[in-house]
Amino acid sequence: MSFSDLGLSEKVLAAVAATGYTTPTPIQEQAIPHVLARKDVLGIAQTGTGKTAAFVLPMLTILEKGRARARMPRTLILEPTRELAAQVKENFDRYGAGQKLNVALLIGGVSFGDQDAKLTRGVDVLIATPGRLLDHTERGGLLLTGVELLVIDEADRMLDMGFIPDIERICKLVPFTRQTLFFTATMPPEIRRITEAFLHNPQKVEVSKPATTAVTVTQVQVPAGREAHEKRELLRRLLREAKDLKNAIIFCNRKREVAIVHKSLQKHGFSVGALHGDMDQSARTAALEQFRKGELPLLVASDVAARGLDIPEVSHVFNFDVPHHADDYVHRIGRTGRAGRTGTAISIVTPLDQKSMVAIEKLIGQSIPRAEGDYEVNADASEQSDRPREARGRDRERSRGGRGKPQRGGRDRERSHEPREPRGERPAAEARPAAEAKPAREPRPSREARQSSEPRHGSRPQANASHVPSIGRPEPRRQREADTEPGDHSHLPAFLLRPVRSSPAGA
Numbered sequence: 001m002s003f004s005d006l007g008l009s010e011k012v013l014a015a016v017a018a019t020g021y022t023t024p025t026p027i028q029e030q031a032i033p034h035v036l037a038r039k040d041v042l043g044i045a046q047t048g049t050g051k052t053a054a055f056v057l058p059m060l061t062i063l064e065k066g067r068a069r070a071r072m073p074r075t076l077i078l079e080p081t082r083e084l085a086a087q088v089k090e091n092f093d094r095y096g097a098g099q100k101l102n103v104a105l106l107i108g109g110v111s112f113g114d115q116d117a118k119l120t121r122g123v124d125v126l127i128a129t130p131g132r133l134l135d136h137t138e139r140g141g142l143l144l145t146g147v148e149l150l151v152i153d154e155a156d157r158m159l160d161m162g163f164i165p166d167i168e169r170i171c172k173l174v175p176f177t178r179q180t181l182f183f184t185a186t187m188p189p190e191i192r193r194i195t196e197a198f199l200h201n202p203q204k205v206e207v208s209k210p211a212t213t214a215v216t217v218t219q220v221q222v223p224a225g226r227e228a229h230e231k232r233e234l235l236r237r238l239l240r241e242a243k244d245l246k247n248a249i250i251f252c253n254r255k256r257e258v259a260i261v262h263k264s265l266q267k268h269g270f271s272v273g274a275l276h277g278d279m280d281q282s283a284r285t286a287a288l289e290q291f292r293k294g295e296l297p298l299l300v301a302s303d304v305a306a307r308g309l310d311i312p313e314v315s316h317v318f319n320f321d322v323p324h325h326a327d328d329y330v331h332r333i334g335r336t337g338r339a340g341r342t343g344t345a346i347s348i349v350t351p352l353d354q355k356s357m358v359a360i361e362k363l364i365g366q367s368i369p370r371a372e373g374d375y376e377v378n379a380d381a382s383e384q385s386d387r388p389r390e391a392r393g394r395d396r397e398r399s400r401g402g403r404g405k406p407q408r409g410g411r412d413r414e415r416s417h418e419p420r421e422p423r424g425e426r427p428a429a430e431a432r433p434a435a436e437a438k439p440a441r442e443p444r445p446s447r448e449a450r451q452s453s454e455p456r457h458g459s460r461p462q463a464n465a466s467h468v469p470s471i472g473r474p475e476p477r478r479q480r481e482a483d484t485e486p487g488d489h490s491h492l493p494a495f496l497l498r499p500v501r502s503s504p505a506g507a
């Protein structure tokens, strides 16, 4: 099957050819003909499957006929985060270069005035996050009665972020007769209910969930002590000694941990950016751009901020924290080893993470080799000295098994008060931070504040470490070996190559 068999217009085919894509991905092959036949589509697919082009390409073909009217967009795409919205716009810019379409982005953190001016000129494609879109409709600056085609993307993430009531409101503002394209990676009951309510006789297209990890990714788990400072020291060592490390994403489970690890790595001379839901938009965009361009080779990120982002060619993924949900592991390590390239995924595993590791190994159907031996980390004097005295005292007590011992089922007591960033497949109320669990309906600013992707606690200054030329301070490196084959562990740090103990999955 080639793109020319799908019914796309000549202009769109030329744009696809210009990008160098020769074969449609399974979701494109299945979805594009239905979209062009103006049918509703229920697409069960994750990012990384080519699903953005699966709706962008046929939309461009459809939009070649007709014109936009002021304040009445012809098509509407809803995205859960600003980054994903911006990424979809990039797709329109890339594939629609030969067409004179007006594409507008309605996301928080950007002035209403500029967005209003765009809407007044008339837009063919409106890409929006739900909160900002409803703000515009409530102000009377936007009418959705001209929408012919509605795309709801990443619906299960919308659920996670508490956007479902907004989605329902928006679905009632667009004409009943519109075409709807609905994409979700999973089908929890709440999402099923929405599809039953708002899709008309949809064509279901499903591409397999990448519950298996790419064979080109070398995975390893490195045991660590449970204290965060020990994990940070181990991380630095892994970063310094990793072979062929071009760039890396370091995943943490919590926003606060992202900020701490980011600051700590900066302090130790690493060129590193951060990405989490509490950062202001300009800091997020800047960090992502610098990482994409290779100016900042390291990015510390939370799942919710990084999920779905198209970041090409990551050589390493580090799990500073083992994710609590196994499918997050698959998402994280899917950032490396893309398109047949080799990649390395290193997880720092504390004794408290054993249960999560068992679930991960069960999901991916393989055991993750464990590095043994020389990974013991001594307390780092420099970092210890920066830590509050109480915290150091608590660490000492913990190591003696005293009062500060972690609570049953949890890690750090103070951490347990910190909301986790939301993730898929959990009930919205549980997934949402406490402040968001009860959505306030009245004051306009609060809607935007409800978007957990948007800044609610003000911006955090992002120190720019781009003047540091290399990934970290120069460290004596082991002699590099010749290029390695997929699955060949020789490009891992030598101390990870001590005898490997493999256990059967789920053992």
Ligand code: AMP
Pocket (backbone or CB within 6 Å): 021, 022, 023, 024, 025, 028, 046, 047, 048, 049, 050, 051, 052, 053, 308, 310
């Ligand atoms: P998505 O799932 O939309 O986030 O797309 C994932 C990646 O696949 C993006 O980098 C796209 O540019 C790329 N992509 C989309 N369609 C194709 C295709 N037919 N062939 C190769 N790469 C593609």
